[in-house]
Amino acid sequence: MLYNKVQTYTRAFVSALESVPEKKYPEHVARFLIILKKRGDMKLAGKIFQEFGKAWARRGKRALEVISAKQLLEREERVVELFSKEHNFLLTRRIVPEVKGGYALIVNDTTLVDGTIRGKLRKLWQSFRF
Amino acid sequence: MDRNHIFDIIKNQIQGADLSVKGEEIGKVVSIGDDIIQIEGLPNALVSEKILIEPLSEKVTEEPIPALVLNVEEYTVSAVVLGKSDKIKEGQIVRKTGQVLSVPVGESLLGRVVNPLGEPLDGKGALEKKGLEFFPIERPAPSVLDRQSVKAPLGTGIKVIDGLIPIGRGQRELIIGDRQIGKTALAIDTIINQLNENSQNRPVCVYVAIGQKYSKVANLVKELQERGAMEYSIVVVAGASDPASLWYIAPFAGCSIAEYFRDKGRDALVIYDDLSKHAWGWRQISLLVRRPSGREAYPGDIFYLHSRLLERAAKLSAEKGGGSLTALPIIETQLGDVAAYIPTNVISITDGQIYLESDLFAKGQRPAVNIGLSVSRVGSSAQTKAMKKVAARLKLELAQYEELAAFSQFAEDLDEATRKRIERGARLTELLKQNQYSTIPFEEQTCIFYMGISGYLDAVPLHEVKKHEEKLREILKDRHGNILDEIRKTKDFSEATEAKLKKVLEGIMEK
Numbered sequence: 001m002l003y004n005k006v007q008t009y010t011r012a013f014v015s016a017l018e019s020v021p022e023k024k025y026p027e028h029v030a031r032f033l034i035i036l037k038k039r040g041d042m043k044l045a046g047k048i049f050q051e052f053g054k055a056w057a058r059r060g061k062r063a064l065e066v067i068s069a070k071q072l073l074e075r076e077e078r079v080v081e082l083f084s085k086e087h088n089f090l091l092t093r094r095i096v097p098e099v100k101g102g103y104a105l106i107v108n109d110t111t112l113v114d115g116t117i118r119g120k121l122r123k124l125w126q127s128f129r130f
Numbered sequence: 131m132d133r134n135h136i137f138d139i140i141k142n143q144i145q146g147a148d149l150s151v152k153g154e155e156i157g158k159v160v161s162i163g164d165d166i167i168q169i170e171g172l173p174n175a176l177v178s179e180k181i182l183i184e185p186l187s188e189k190v191t192e193e194p195i196p197a198l199v200l201n202v203e204e205y206t207v208s209a210v211v212l213g214k215s216d217k218i219k220e221g222q223i224v225r226k227t228g229q230v231l232s233v234p235v236g237e238s239l240l241g242r243v244v245n246p247l248g249e250p251l252d253g254k255g256a257l258e259k260k261g262l263e264f265f266p267i268e269r270p271a272p273s274v275l276d277r278q279s280v281k282a283p284l285g286t287g288i289k290v291i292d293g294l295i296p297i298g299r300g301q302r303e304l305i306i307g308d309r310q311i312g313k314t315a316l317a318i319d320t321i322i323n324q325l326n327e328n329s330q331n332r333p334v335c336v337y338v339a340i341g342q343k344y345s346k347v348a349n350l351v352k353e354l355q356e357r358g359a360m361e362y363s364i365v366v367v368a369g370a371s372d373p374a375s376l377w378y379i380a381p382f383a384g385c386s387i388a389e390y391f392r393d394k395g396r397d398a399l400v401i402y403d404d405l406s407k408h409a410w411g412w413r414q415i416s417l418l419v420r421r422p423s424g425r426e427a428y429p430g431d432i433f434y435l436h437s438r439l440l441e442r443a444a445k446l447s448a449e450k451g452g453g454s455l456t457a458l459p460i461i462e463t464q465l466g467d468v469a470a471y472i473p474t475n476v477i478s479i480t481d482g483q484i485y486l487e488s489d490l491f492a493k494g495q496r497p498a499v500n501i502g503l504s505v506s507r508v509g510s511s512a513q514t515k516a517m518k519k520v521a522a523r524l525k526l527e528l529a530q531y532e533e534l535a536a537f538s539q540f541a542e543d544l545d546e547a548t549r550k551r552i553e554r555g556a557r558l559t560e561l562l563k564q565n566q567y568s569t570i571p572f573e574e575q576t577c578i579f580y581m582g583i584s585g586y587l588d589a590v591p592l593h594e595v596k597k598h599e600e601k602l603r604e605i606l607k608d609r610h611g612n613i614l615d616e617i618r619k620t621k622d623f624s625e626a627t628e629a630k631l632k633k634v635l636e637g638i639m640e641k
Contacts, residue, residue, distance in 0.1 A: 003160050003168050007205040098188045110171045112156040112223065120149045121190040128143060 006044055009036070010051040014059060057090060064089035067096050067104040067116070157207060157224040159183065165215045165373050166418045167197060169207045169224050175199050178268060180231040181209055184223045196247065197224070198231055198375065200419050208419045210375040212247060232264040233383040235390035240334065243351055243365040246376050246383040251367060252351075265390060267382035271441035278447045280481075283512045284333065284399065284456050287323030287569025288316060290499045290562040293521045293579055294528070295484055298512025299333065299397050300445025300454035304476055306461045306468060307486030312497055313460045315566045316484065317401040318350060320458065322359050323569035324399075333397035333456070335363040338384035340377050341407035344369045353567070377411030385442050388455050392444075395451035400443070404460040405436060409472045426471050433475050440479050468503075482506040496563060501528060516623035517572055520579040524558065527583060531555020550588065557587045560595040573617035574603055577631055580623070586635050601638055610634055 013032055020028060036042050064084050066072070072080065072093065084091040089107075099116035106112050157171030167183070175181065182194035195218060201208035211218065212231075234248040238258035243251045246267075250257060280298035297303045305313045321335040339347045347367050354360045364387055368380035381402045388398040402408065409432060416429035424430050436459075443457035459480065461473050466488060468477070477483055482505045491498035510518050534552050544552070561582045564570070570578070578599055581587060587595055606614055613634070616627050 003170070004203055004205050106156070107153075109158055110155060110173055111153050112225075113151055113153045115151040118188075118190060123149055124144060125190055127148075 002044075005041070006047045006051055009041070009044065009048045010055050013048070013052055014055045017056075018059065061088050061090040062108045063092065063106075065092045065094060065106040065109075067094050067099060067106070069095070069097050069099050069101050069116070071095065155226050157181075159218060159220055159222045159224060160206065161220065162211075162215060162218050164418050165211045165375060166415075167209050167211060167215070167218060167224075169209060170205060172199075172207045172224065172226060175202055175207045175226060177202055178230050180227045180229055181207075182225045182227060183211070183218055184225065185217065186219060186222060194225070196231070198379070200415070201421075210378075210415055210419070211373065212375050212379070213373070215373070230266040230268060231379065232266045233386050234262050235265045235387050236262045238262055239364045239387060240362060241360050241364075243347075243367060245372070246366060246368050246380040248383070263390065265386040267379055267386050268438075269386060269389060269442065271438065272444045272446060272450070276447055276450045277444050278452075280445050280454075280508045280512055282397075282445075282454070283514060283517075283572070284320070284397075285323055285326065285572050286316070286320040287326065287571065288319055288497060289564055289570060289575050289578065290497055290501070291316070291484065292513075292517065292572055292575055293524055293562075294501055295482065295499070295504045295506045296508070296510065296512045296517070296521075297456065297458075297482075297506060298445075298508040299456050300443065301482070301506070301508045301512065302440050302443045302457040302459065302480040303506060304459050304461060304480040304483040305486070306463060306473060306477070306483050307498070308463055308466055308488050311486045311488060311491050312566075313462070313486060314346075314350070314403055316486075316497060317403060317458055317460065318353065319566060319569050320399070321354065321363055321401070322357050322567065323571075324362065325357065325359060326569070326571040331397070332362055333399045333454075334388065334391045335359070336366065336384045336388040336398065336400040337363065338366045338368075338381050338400065338402050340368050340380050340402065340404060341370050341411070342367070342403065344371070357567070374411040374414040377407060378415055381405070381408055381439050385439060385455075385457075389442060392446065392453040392455040393451060395453045397454045397456070399456045399458065402439075402457070402459045404462050405476060406462045406472055409435070428471065432472070433479075436476055437479050440476075481508055494563075495559070496565075499562075502532060514572060514621040516576045516617050516621055517579075519623045520576055520583060523583040524579050527551075527554055527558055531558065554582075554585065554588055556592060557590065557595050558582045560592055561587070561599060563596070570603070571614075571618070573614045574606065576617055576623055577602060577606060577613070580628070580631060581635055584632075584635070586639055598638065602635070605634060605638065 017025060017028060033045065036045055066080055081091065099118045102116040104112060104114045104116045104119065155172060155174055157169035159167050160170045161168040177199055179199045181197050181199060183197060184194050185192040196212045197209040198212060199207055199209045234257055238261060242254065242257065245251055280300040282299045284297045284299045286292055286297060291297065305316055307313050321337065324332050324335060347365065351360065351365055354363055366380055366384040366387065368376040384400055388400040391398040409428065412432065412435050413428050417423060417427065421429050440457055440459060443455045445454040446452055459476060461476050463470065463473055468485065485500045485503040486498045487500040490500060513521060530551055534548060535555065561578060581602055587598060590598055613627055613630050617623060
């Protein structure tokens with residue numbers, strides 16, 4: 001559907017640009033816009049370029065999002081940055097006070113390692129239910 | 131219970147809980163509309179897998195929202211939300227469960243009203259955990275070798291059905307007709323009639339309400355409760371205000387609940403009221419997930435939707451426990467059109483149909499069963515010997531009457547034999563009328579049919595036929611219970627019993 005269409009265009013565009021030198025970028029962007037116009041998908045251009053920005057920044061790397069209840073301490077920050085550099089992660093941080101404490105890691109938006117207090121309390125609650 | 135004891139139980143539970151941190155596969159909601167969510171991620175999601183949408187709120191006890199995976203596409207997974215979707219936002223985390231959607235089953239559901247997810251709706255608290263199991267809503271139908279032929283009757287207590295369109299345990303018999311014609315009434319009377327069976331032989335009844343008004347279901351439950359039928363019944367409700375996803379899973383959930391009893395060697399009855407709405411619900415979901423549509427905008431697998439559901443009704447072989455699951459699907463037609471898409475689909479799947487006609491209903495023939503168009507493909511194999519003996523002649527008389535019915539306007543100009551046939555047929559048709567909630571056990575039905583086919587009512591005015599029927603039942607119950615006992619125990623109508631019954635009938639007619 002719509003999301004899939006945007007993703008398909010984004011990934012095709014990223015993969016097309018990756019294989020050409022930087023001086024040819026404007027030419028390829030112009031060609032891409034012609035293709036969008038021909039296929040009647042010009043209205044998706046805004047969304048495609050938004051996704052393109054994220055995908056271009058991430059290319060060749062895996063995304064790592066660190067979720068915590070408060071700002072990470074200095075030593076925690078150092079550990080996380082070292083880890084993400086060693087394993088070629090694109091690091092982002094998010095503060096979610098509702099998790100109460102602990103950390104959660106989301107890798108590439110597909111894997112979650114939940115060590116937050118909220119996560120553990122929810123697991124405990126589920127174990128009481130069944 | 132001692133406070134310290136409770137504390138120890140909770141402490142042990144907490145210590146025993148697995149709170150270790152593990153990596154798990156997740157996705158994120160990228161769009162939501164009309165109860166369909168698009169999820170990015172979940173690369174290993176399977177179709178029909180149950181997934182959970184994590185609640186956004188702080189509350190630890192807030193339940194995740196379940197959803198069912200329908201489409202697995204290139205970058206996204208489409209799922210239908212099983213419940214309220216108003217609390218779902220873009221970016222919410224979605225977890226896999228690795229399980230197909232399942233429903234709680236067991237003895238603790240008897241007497242309860244639940245939704246298709248097994249959540250109680252009757253205000254009687256949570257289901258008792260003792261003996262509670264979980265069955266997936268989609269289960270394979272028993273294979274050919276696991277079945278045996280349908281032999282035992284499922285008494286409905288309705289004369290026209292038990293006599294002319296008998297239903298056996300393990301059969302699928304469709305009830306089809308226009309709106310407000312008595313389809314649900316037939317189904318409910320069948321449930322109530324099981325009170326006439328002894329508790330060992332009594333089937334567990336599961337009534338699945340799909341898209342029905344809650345007020346109608348509440349009245350139905352009240353009737354069953356007042357008559358003591360809720361003790362062996364379970365009601366599964368996906369109401370009119372529930373999302374189409376619950377309409378879709380309701381019959382499968384009801385079937386799984388009934389299959390628990392079938393697999394334990396017991397008999398079970400499941401009523402799907404109605405499968406027309408079930409088809410509408412599946413059409414709605416399929417169109418929203420952009421599946422290709424076919425005739426009347428139904429998806430291509432609309433036949434498979436009902437065939438895989440109804441194939442789960444079966445009589446199991448002795449090796450598999452000998453249990454049975456009888457299905458009574460209900461289909462609502464529009465203006466009597468039985469040749470429409472969904473009705474013809476389900477007619478071709480089931481082992482017969484009970485066709486209710488508006489004209490008969492308007493003329494006062496209730497139940498408004500069109501005997502000519504109704505059939506039971508199991509037939510007399512599902513009747514007791516007693517009923518077979520009287521029903522054979524009843525069918526013949528009624529068939530002959532139907533042929534001659536058009537001439538009944540010219541009764542004065544007809545020959546004696548034809549006129550008598552018409553009179554006999556009219557009285558037998560009058561005998562087949564029956565009020566709702568007035569089920570009659572098979573032994574009494576046998577005697578009533580015998581009275582009709584043997585000509586005892588030929589001289590009785592049409593408007594007094596009912597009175598004679600009631601009189602016969604009263605006399606048999608009060609003074610000649612031995613006749614009924616004999617028929618009930620032997621399931622046969624011997625010559626000796628016939629002779630005794632003849633004397634009783636002669637006595638009634640003399641008066």
